[in-house]
Amino acid sequence: MAKSKTKELAIDGKIEEDEWLENTETASNFIMFEPDNGKAISENKKTEVKVLYDNEAIYISALLYDDEPDKIQRELTERDVFGVADHFAVFINGFNDGQQDYRFYVSSTGVQMDCLATEETEDFTWDAIWQSSVKITHFGWSVEMKIPYAAIRFPKSQKQSWGINFMREIKRNAQKFTWNHIDTRIGAVLTQSGTLEGIENINPPTRLFLIPYTSAYYQKDNFSADKTLKAGLDIKYGINDAFTLDAILIPDFGQTKFDNAILNLEPFEQKLDENRPFFTEGTNLFNIGNIFYSRRIGGTPIISKSTLEESFANNEQITNYPSTVDLINAIKISGRTKKGLGIGFLNAITEKTFATIKNTNDNSSRTEVIEPLTNYNILVLDQRFRQNSSVSFINTNTSRNGNFRDANVSGLVFDLNTKGNTYNLSGDFKYSSINDTESYDGFKSFITFAKTSGKYRYLFNGKYTSKNFDSNDLGILFYTNYYSGFVNASYRILNPTKLFNTLKIEQEVNLDVDNSTNRIQNTSWIQTIITATTLKLFYFQLGINVLPFETYDFYEPRQTGRFLYIPRRFSVYLEMESNKNNNLTFDITPSIEKFDENKRFSYRIYAGPKYRFSDKFSLGFYTDYSKNSNNIGWVDSDNSGIIFAKRNIETLQNNLTGKYSINNKMTINLNARYYWSYSSNKNFYNLEDNGRLTANNSYNTNKNRNFNSWNFDFSYSWWFAPGSQLSLLYRNYSQEETNSIQRNLKQNINSVFNANMTNILSISLRYFIDYNSVKTKF
Numbered sequence: 001m002a003k004s005k006t007k008e009l010a011i012d013g014k015i016e017e018d019e020w021l022e023n024t025e026t027a028s029n030f031i032m033f034e035p036d037n038g039k040a041i042s043e044n045k046k047t048e049v050k051v052l053y054d055n056e057a058i059y060i061s062a063l064l065y066d067d068e069p070d071k072i073q074r075e076l077t078e079r080d081v082f083g084v085a086d087h088f089a090v091f092i093n094g095f096n097d098g099q100q101d102y103r104f105y106v107s108s109t110g111v112q113m114d115c116l117a118t119e120e121t122e123d124f125t126w127d128a129i130w131q132s133s134v135k136i137t138h139f140g141w142s143v144e145m146k147i148p149y150a151a152i153r154f155p156k157s158q159k160q161s162w163g164i165n166f167m168r169e170i171k172r173n174a175q176k177f178t179w180n181h182i183d184t185r186i187g188a189v190l191t192q193s194g195t196l197e198g199i200e201n202i203n204p205p206t207r208l209f210l211i212p213y214t215s216a217y218y219q220k221d222n223f224s225a226d227k228t229l230k231a232g233l234d235i236k237y238g239i240n241d242a243f244t245l246d247a248i249l250i251p252d253f254g255q256t257k258f259d260n261a262i263l264n265l266e267p268f269e270q271k272l273d274e275n276r277p278f279f280t281e282g283t284n285l286f287n288i289g290n291i292f293y294s295r296r297i298g299g300t301p302i303i304s305k306s307t308l309e310e311s312f313a314n315n316e317q318i319t320n321y322p323s324t325v326d327l328i329n330a331i332k333i334s335g336r337t338k339k340g341l342g343i344g345f346l347n348a349i350t351e352k353t354f355a356t357i358k359n360t361n362d363n364s365s366r367t368e369v370i371e372p373l374t375n376y377n378i379l380v381l382d383q384r385f386r387q388n389s390s391v392s393f394i395n396t397n398t399s400r401n402g403n404f405r406d407a408n409v410s411g412l413v414f415d416l417n418t419k420g421n422t423y424n425l426s427g428d429f430k431y432s433s434i435n436d437t438e439s440y441d442g443f444k445s446f447i448t449f450a451k452t453s454g455k456y457r458y459l460f461n462g463k464y465t466s467k468n469f470d471s472n473d474l475g476i477l478f479y480t481n482y483y484s485g486f487v488n489a490s491y492r493i494l495n496p497t498k499l500f501n502t503l504k505i506e507q508e509v510n511l512d513v514d515n516s517t518n519r520i521q522n523t524s525w526i527q528t529i530i531t532a533t534t535l536k537l538f539y540f541q542l543g544i545n546v547l548p549f550e551t552y553d554f555y556e557p558r559q560t561g562r563f564l565y566i567p568r569r570f571s572v573y574l575e576m577e578s579n580k581n582n583n584l585t586f587d588i589t590p591s592i593e594k595f596d597e598n599k600r601f602s603y604r605i606y607a608g609p610k611y612r613f614s615d616k617f618s619l620g621f622y623t624d625y626s627k628n629s630n631n632i633g634w635v636d637s638d639n640s641g642i643i644f645a646k647r648n649i650e651t652l653q654n655n656l657t658g659k660y661s662i663n664n665k666m667t668i669n670l671n672a673r674y675y676w677s678y679s680s681n682k683n684f685y686n687l688e689d690n691g692r693l694t695a696n697n698s699y700n701t702n703k704n705r706n707f708n709s710w711n712f713d714f715s716y717s718w719w720f721a722p723g724s725q726l727s728l729l730y731r732n733y734s735q736e737e738t739n740s741i742q743r744n745l746k747q748n749i750n751s752v753f754n755a756n757m758t759n760i761l762s763i764s765l766r767y768f769i770d771y772n773s774v775k776t777k778f
Helices: 305-309 745-754 771-777
Strands: 031-034 047-053 057-065 087-093 101-107 112-117 131-136 140-148 162-170 175-178 194-196 208-220 225-238 243-249 316-320 327-336 341-350 353-359 365-371 374-385 389-400 406-417 423-435 440-451 456-465 482-492 500-514 525-534 539-547 551-553 564-566 569-577 584-595 601-612 617-638 641-661 666-687 693-695 705-721 724-738 758-766
Touching: 047 162, 057 087, 057 162, 087 140, 101 131, 101 140, 208 771, 305 316, 617 666, 666 745, 705 745, 724 745
Parallel strands: none
Antiparallel strands: 031 175, 047 057, 057 140, 087 101, 087 162, 101 112, 131 140, 162 175, 162 194, 208 225, 208 758, 225 243, 243 327, 316 353, 327 341, 341 374, 353 365, 374 389, 389 406, 406 423, 423 440, 440 456, 456 482, 482 500, 500 525, 525 539, 539 569, 551 564, 569 584, 584 601, 601 617, 617 641, 641 666, 666 693, 666 705, 705 724, 724 758
16 A cells, blocks of 8 residues: 655665654565565565655655675676666556556665566666665665656556565575565466555656757778767657657667677578667567567668669779668657557658769769668557457558558457466467569468466467568568467476476477478477576576478578478587576586588587676676588579588687676676688589589689678766766777688687777767756746
8 A cells, every 4th residue: 555745755775754664554475486486585584665655756665674684695787787686676567457567676786677577578678767775784775766657657547556566586595575476387477466556646747858968979990080979859758647759859879789790691681689779668569469670760771782783884883882771760659548558659760871883984973772761650559458468450661752662561469368367379460561563462370379377388389471471671570481380388396396496398399381382391390498497596408409300491592482401400409507696607508400411510609707806897708609510501593593502610709798887877888799700612502493402513603701790899887867878988890701711710800900990989978857847947
């Protein structure tokens, strides 16, 4: 029960004001969530939580008792990073519909973490503006939080009834406790929250926030230097208590994390992580149906270099080809009605982009449009009901100005659970329509039935994707023209045993079949996975994958209707992690794959230590090495047909990460990555109609590839006020690619460092302005 607050509170973690002391409504008697689910918290670790409210926010205090306060883990990290520290959290569902939580965490060192949580995901890219403070005491530690109503969503009602739960983590024991018991025999977690009553007759202030920002860049490479000054504005406006408008004007993403460039020999594009805040914060509604890939917005131009060059005269060459398209602006509106209808709308516009083409005879230049002015939008309607089920409609639309390709994709998605959350029925139907020089339509659908509770669980899935289904204008899709069946059966322990804290055993069978030929695709598998954590907090996962029959790859030939024979294969991996509470930790994952073909195999090892020198300073290093012997892959197409090669592939990636936290608001970070990979072709073959290969002794084009990439980021970040950040970044990077194989590591490193190294120094300032705090000054 929340109590109304009438006096000012200092959010200092001390919990000594009369408002707290006189409040008799206490949430206590916490129950263990993991590992020993259902066990009551001990008296010497008791936890007491109280809630107050006013017209602006809710206020939470927590007393977290610990009979060994000197053993409380206290690693300092940057925001949204869970280090080796104790944590307290509150999970809030303003609609009490069991579908989405606003989760607010604070560590024993005062570091904030927050996320939007569904049953499937926790989105920590979402950052709210709220206050918290902690104190280490003689009895344990204490927490105070102030969470403005602007940070959460709830219906406009005189009396509020929210879903709520409180969580406490004792890191050294790897234990988590919750106020309202979460029974792990039940698959759904969000539906097992408690209820917060007592918030009545609130009149929240206007939700209007302005975040102006400015940044300065100095960039230098071997050929030129440049200075850039940028400024822009983010706007967040609360249309009402449940809906919010976000707008970004003159975007600046210059300090986002670098992409991990690789030597991509696959028939598919490399899927990149989204690091731009506007497209990561609070976008879970838009991810329903999995037909939105935000990197399409401002991604690579629609007209590729190779396509552009096909129309060239012999005396023309490209002198400037932008690798990305600039974003002009973007807005998104999202929220949920009192009756559980979620509505999301996102619109973004990218600018017209040109390539520059030079005539080598007279040195004249011309430009060619490689991406027209383009509008992207998404509409989502998500109706929730019965606290555990939903039906959703999604539509994505891409409209390009002029005679360029347009696309529209719609989807209907349902997720239905029984009242006791013991069984689930889910599925979708998606339809795509492409308007191009040759227009086409397609569809995709799946249905899943699963038992989602108890020690023993199972899942059955069926899927169909038509040949012409295409969601790639605003989504990302690799596989089409197939139907599939998937079965998963699993067993798990719900409480620790004499050997394990956790143990889960899964058996899976997946069968993908090409629609046109009814041949089994190489994306099929039979797999056993065993995952466990020992009593000493050692983690391991063993995976055994076998395909005891011949299959076919319908994508590697890169020509519709053609396929490649794949022999039987077997693979195994073992992932191991030491106790993360130790100062020195070590991860290692060896794996091997063997084909039923002479000397065709691959192996890989990922390994690395991390050392925590203190609660402020840590360094981590990992290496990822793989070798693929006698791999078979596409290299070319010519008059003789589709050319494949037998090749050796070797890849090495090293990463160095470092962190020094000055305090819970200031952090210095280091991230360095070196990547090297080569593909050395030995023999060439022609692909026959039956998927087999025959020797091609006449093909002699050099299709070897040797690729090096270097990235280095050294940054300082200071959250000097709620929602306000000053950041300084030094970045350098370089890439080098050649057809000449170089197997000497030292020479490869020298090559990438002697290539055109780009150096960037940038500073960025973002300042959060709450309209309510400044309106009286004007």
